[in-house]
Amino acid sequence: MARNPQEDPKPARARRRAGRATMSDVARLAGVSAITVSRLLRDPASVSGTLAVRIRDAIERLGYVPNLMAGGLAAAKSRIVGVVVPSIRNAFFAASVDALSARFGERGYAVLDSSSDYDLRREDTLIEAMLAWNPAALVLTGFAHGPRAAAIVARAGVPIVEMWDVAGRPFDMAVGFDHNAAGRSVARHLLARGRRRVAVIGAMLGKDTRASARCAGVREELERAGRPAVATIDLPRASNVGDGASAFAEALAAPGGIDAAAFSNDVLALGAIFECQKRGVRIPDDVAIVGFGDLDFAAHCRPSLTTLRPPREQIGNETARLLLSRIDGQTPERPVVDLGCDLVVRESA
Amino acid sequence: MARNPQEDPKPARARRRAGRATMSDVARLAGVSAITVSRLLRDPASVSGTLAVRIRDAIERLGYVPNLMAGGLAAAKSRIVGVVVPSIRNAFFAASVDALSARFGERGYAVLDSSSDYDLRREDTLIEAMLAWNPAALVLTGFAHGPRAAAIVARAGVPIVEMWDVAGRPFDMAVGFDHNAAGRSVARHLLARGRRRVAVIGAMLGKDTRASARCAGVREELERAGRPAVATIDLPRASNVGDGASAFAEALAAPGGIDAAAFSNDVLALGAIFECQKRGVRIPDDVAIVGFGDLDFAAHCRPSLTTLRPPREQIGNETARLLLSRIDGQTPERPVVDLGCDLVVRESA
DNA sequence: CGCTCGAATGTTAGCGTTGTCATTTTTAAA
DNA sequence: TTTAAAAATGACAACGCTAACATTCGAGCG
Numbered sequence: 001m002a003r004n005p006q007e008d009p010k011p012a013r014a015r016r017r018a019g020r021a022t023m024s025d026v027a028r029l030a031g032v033s034a035i036t037v038s039r040l041l042r043d044p045a046s047v048s049g050t051l052a053v054r055i056r057d058a059i060e061r062l063g064y065v066p067n068l069m070a071g072g073l074a075a076a077k078s079r080i081v082g083v084v085v086p087s088i089r090n091a092f093f094a095a096s097v098d099a100l101s102a103r104f105g106e107r108g109y110a111v112l113d114s115s116s117d118y119d120l121r122r123e124d125t126l127i128e129a130m131l132a133w134n135p136a137a138l139v140l141t142g143f144a145h146g147p148r149a150a151a152i153v154a155r156a157g158v159p160i161v162e163m164w165d166v167a168g169r170p171f172d173m174a175v176g177f178d179h180n181a182a183g184r185s186v187a188r189h190l191l192a193r194g195r196r197r198v199a200v201i202g203a204m205l206g207k208d209t210r211a212s213a214r215c216a217g218v219r220e221e222l223e224r225a226g227r228p229a230v231a232t233i234d235l236p237r238a239s240n241v242g243d244g245a246s247a248f249a250e251a252l253a254a255p256g257g258i259d260a261a262a263f264s265n266d267v268l269a270l271g272a273i274f275e276c277q278k279r280g281v282r283i284p285d286d287v288a289i290v291g292f293g294d295l296d297f298a299a300h301c302r303p304s305l306t307t308l309r310p311p312r313e314q315i316g317n318e319t320a321r322l323l324l325s326r327i328d329g330q331t332p333e334r335p336v337v338d339l340g341c342d343l344v345v346r347e348s349a
Numbered sequence: 350m351a352r353n354p355q356e357d358p359k360p361a362r363a364r365r366r367a368g369r370a371t372m373s374d375v376a377r378l379a380g381v382s383a384i385t386v387s388r389l390l391r392d393p394a395s396v397s398g399t400l401a402v403r404i405r406d407a408i409e410r411l412g413y414v415p416n417l418m419a420g421g422l423a424a425a426k427s428r429i430v431g432v433v434v435p436s437i438r439n440a441f442f443a444a445s446v447d448a449l450s451a452r453f454g455e456r457g458y459a460v461l462d463s464s465s466d467y468d469l470r471r472e473d474t475l476i477e478a479m480l481a482w483n484p485a486a487l488v489l490t491g492f493a494h495g496p497r498a499a500a501i502v503a504r505a506g507v508p509i510v511e512m513w514d515v516a517g518r519p520f521d522m523a524v525g526f527d528h529n530a531a532g533r534s535v536a537r538h539l540l541a542r543g544r545r546r547v548a549v550i551g552a553m554l555g556k557d558t559r560a561s562a563r564c565a566g567v568r569e570e571l572e573r574a575g576r577p578a579v580a581t582i583d584l585p586r587a588s589n590v591g592d593g594a595s596a597f598a599e600a601l602a603a604p605g606g607i608d609a610a611a612f613s614n615d616v617l618a619l620g621a622i623f624e625c626q627k628r629g630v631r632i633p634d635d636v637a638i639v640g641f642g643d644l645d646f647a648a649h650c651r652p653s654l655t656t657l658r659p660p661r662e663q664i665g666n667e668t669a670r671l672l673l674s675r676i677d678g679q680t681p682e683r684p685v686v687d688l689g690c691d692l693v694v695r696e697s698a
Numbered sequence: 699c700g701c702t703c704g705a706a707t708g709t710t711a712g713c714g715t716t717g718t719c720a721t722t723t724t725t726a727a728a
Numbered sequence: 729t730t731t732a733a734a735a736a737t738g739a740c741a742a743c744g745c746t747a748a749c750a751t752t753c754g755a756g757c758g
């Protein structure tokens with residue numbers, strides 16, 4: 001059987017393609033070389049105006065979307081920033097990540113975030129998974145990490161910010177505030193208001209080291225004043241209103257009673273407020289209440305809630321700023337940025 | 350000047366490398382070819398036990414982490430799933446995304462999520478940015494999209510789920526519930542309880558089409574019963590407790606008063622509850638209140654809140670299930686999964 | 699008017715993996 | 729045993745882009 005001499009002169013291994021237009025397609029249509037298109041996209045100033053117009057036109061006509069995988073492979077780095085938080089459902093971290101994403105998004109970086117559920121071994125796994133993407137930077141939460149984290153991030157060699165805490169030794173940089181100091185400021189406020197029998201109520205103190213540090217701060221300052229906490233309750237689950245209410249009820253039943261309660265979270269404090277409404281306990285006359293977070297409802301509930309206001313968005317913004325400047329090759333300083341945490345005094349304490 | 354004949358026989362173009370161990374390094378150490386390592390990682394059953402042990406050992410010793418950029422480029426697809434929600438700070442979407450991430454994470458996929466801030470043009474941009482990563486699947490929110498979205502996703506050719514709504518024509522698949530029906534169930538409940546003068550209060554109804562559909566459902570059912578809403582208030586900002594309180598105060602002042610208020614969000618309803626506590630308005634005796642979301646506090650506030658319970662986590666789980674089965678090459682059905690939305694009747698209405 | 703120098707553009711060769719096809723080894727059937 | 733079929737493994741090129749190096753061109757200068 002005679003073969004048509006014109007058909008496939010070379011077997012030409014069949015290949016898959018994404019199907020989309022490539023940079024070469026754009027270059028061909030614009031009558032330039034691929035590298036010029038690449039340059040225009042990454043550093044517009046390096047391409048002459050005439051070519052720039054032609055290339056942009058070609059991009060538009062082909063609906064060209066760059067393949068960042070290919071770019072990341074070629075440059076041995078990507079425009080991905082990996083973020084690991086305990087839980088994205090936590091309003092505090094969500095606010096920081098949101099700000100972080102916005103800042104990085106403006107600069108063309110995508111943020112990959114994942115939740116460790118307060119499990120340090122899981123965090124190790126997540127960090128390792130992030131590294132598979134050759135991220136340009138890494139954002140972790142706090143200083144408590146899994147056993148392999150140090151080795152993993154050392155190998156990664158990317159700028160890292162540990163956020164939401166400053167009291168510790170960072171791998172690289174840190175942005176946050178001192179939770180122990182914040183806790184102490186709560187205790188001082190209660191003592192100044194004449195409170196002498198304070199209960200401390202927190203959630204997941206064994207895993208949430210920052211909440212734990214705040215509670216410890218409260219207790220330390222109370223002890224220093226010779227008025228140690230009359231009760232300390234550690235709830236086993238993440239903060240929720242119902243547990244806050246029942247823990248508060250438990251604290252009220254402490255022998256000798258209490259005249260104040262400091263919570264590791266506004267959500268728990270809200271539960272206490274509802275419990276008081278139910279029982280007819282007067283706030284702050286009978287019991288003073290202090291929360292943490294300055295969540296939306298804190299200013300509007302009855303009575304309004306005295307609470308600590310963490311710099312949620314600011315943490316995200318500052319983290320992005322530090323990482324971007326490091327990515328841009330600036331000052332390899334190792335800053336620890338303490339943004340502070342103010343006590344907002346309202347009706348409840 | 351005589352050149353040393355031994356020095357660089359080939360100029361050998363200098364190249365950048367990520368510095369990490371590569372698959373070839375692992376292969377060399379294990380005494381196999383690179384493709385066998387690749388196979389072990391992607392389909393362990395296709396490699397014999399002897400080699401598998403040797404290769405795993407080499408991976409361990411070198412601390413090898415696969416370069417997913419290279420893999421993504423070679424395979425013309427990635428293990429990334431793109432998600433676009435209006436706001437990750439919204440507790441509803443955060444819950445769905447969290448569940449979604451968990452399900453995909455188990456299968457080795459990373460989730461890239463981004464917030465459009467209820468801006469459809471921005472959503473277009475974000476979808477396009479996602480495509481640059483050659484995602485394996487796309488998750489969008491609702492059916493309202495920007496002008497270029499349809500063209501963009503058509504070119505993408507990946508499975509897509511539009512979540513949190515089912516009342517519309519999906520690009521591909523949809524998982525959620527019928528917001529209009531949910532709103533109607535609220536109105537029926539209030540009517541059944543003898544309420545005749547209902548106010549409808551929502552936030553960002555112009556942009557949040559789902560909240561808008563719920564409010565419309567309430568109004569339609571009230572009209573059908575011959576008891577049209579006595580007031581409709583559309584707040585310009587995202588739901589927050591303060592605005593809920595002031596909008597409720599405004600509704601109370603409607604000529605002839607009101608005996609019920611339906612809110613597009615529990616947060617707004619909580620504001621109303623606080624406002625009632627402040628003014629001494631009795632719930633539900635004077636005014637009945639219904640929210641949406643069944644947020645944490647709904648079961649615990651005083652009075653407890655009657656509200657709609659959306660299947661937050663379920664939406665994420667089901668979305669992941671559909672997409673993964675499609676990725677696995679199964680049934681190219683175009684399902685629309687209606688998970689329903691129950692009314693949880695408590696004290697407030 | 700030739701020369702240097704810098705800006706603009708092009709050429710080449712990978713980046714680290716996987717799809718395709720080829721080859722070798724093992725297993726099962728005859 | 730022989731042989732075909734199946735399983736395991738390998739060789740090679742290609743995915744789409746960018747770093748490094750090479751070349752061209754025109755402005756500015758003596």
